[in-house]
Amino acid sequence: MADENTILTKIPDELTLQIAALLRNGLGGQPTTTNSENLSLGIKLEGDNYALWATLMKKAIGGRGRSSHITGEPSPPSKDDTAFAKWEQDDQCVFTWLIQNIDASLVNNVSQYPTAKTLWDGLAVTYGSETDSLHVFDLHKRANSLRQGGDTLEDCWNKLQKIWMTIDRRDPNPMKYAEDIQIYNNKVQEQRLYQLLTTIDDKLEPIKRDILKKDPLPSVEAAYAMIRREVARLNILKPSTTEINRPI
Template sequence: MTKYGMTMARQTPSFSEVTSHPETSAAGSNGGSDGNLLPITGHKPNGQNYLLWSQSVMMFICGKGRDDYLTEVAAPPSKEDPKYRTWKLENNMVMSWFINSMTNEIGENFLLYGTAKDIWVAAKETYSSFDNSSELFAIESILHDLRQGDLTVTQYFNALTQNWQELDMFEEYDWKCPEDGIKYRKIIEKKRLYKFLLGLNKDLDEVRGRIMGLKPLPSIQEAFSEVRMEESRKKVMMGPPTTNHSPEGYALSV
């Protein structure tokens, strides 16, 4: 569980203090604090969401300039080296970020590790899914059935975008030719544009037809902006819903 606390007066906090106050310690190690103590991530690892957890934690650690502690770049110096104390402090700080980004049940399994890199590697080996088959199937199933329905255009587009982003994280391709990767990305973007347009409600057929008639086709962001403006225009033209005050209308509402 992520914990919060006040900035400590001492310049070199102990491990327990760093663990209890990870955000404050991070701010102090960077020379100052903006006064905002934020959670490390809202994605607590539960055995099924390793990718989302790892991505969000990596963003936090990179933002603090401590991602070298997840690689061989920040290898521990000898204990006689004057830099060892600084390395130990920062390594423990990154370890505390990991522990505080986990639930107590999962975090307790990593308390006895010696370095932040050890925790990072162990978490990947324990919770990542190498083939990602079940996760990919679940996302593809959601996308297949997703339609606008009762959602606003913005809500519908956001739901699509969130699932597409998760899909992109699972589908990592190592292209031998960079041009092939670019072409593949353009094909995917066009298919996603079609998916967005196909899922719109019938009352947006007119703007959908206009977009499909453009040559070349717009980007999906441009198409969303156009559809959203059309949705807003329709709401203004139709006005707020009227209330039926007749006895018959009252009886029907009851």
């Protein structure tokens, strides 16, 4: 099992960009508070966003000089040491910060840990594991069952992208040689193309068929661009309400 540092070093470029965006925008418009008893990142751990959350959380705790309570270095003082009472108070504070930044639906599963370090390690094992087969299965299930419904095309694309990014992080390409890596990536692209076409509205069946007739099949990004152009064309050609109601 990879340790927490190994997990964090594998954050993909997309997550790095998300971190930069959050920092530019003041952590989602909710800057870290100055009250020593409270700390808000502006985002909460929801499971899929562990890598981003852990990176920001580690920086926020480190910024308040409490990194040792999640890294374990240096080791805490013994219980008979006069410094233990102060260490325990600080540890409870860090524990509270962690809980404050975890989604309410997950709190009951993690609140039983005795120290901030054991809580931090438990979160890394539960949500940072790259070999969590059940979670990977759930992600694939969500991608396959996603439907546009009342969402915009862009909303659907963003939801799929988020799921795919998490799958890539938790279930990376297992191939060793360049040719095999490319073959695997091509199959993944094909699968994601089918997921995109399944997700979007049935009213776009004509453009779906056009995409599937292409040989070779386009990448999922190219297919999305084609669909966007078609949606834009249909919106331009759509008659206005005035035209619809105009008497013949």
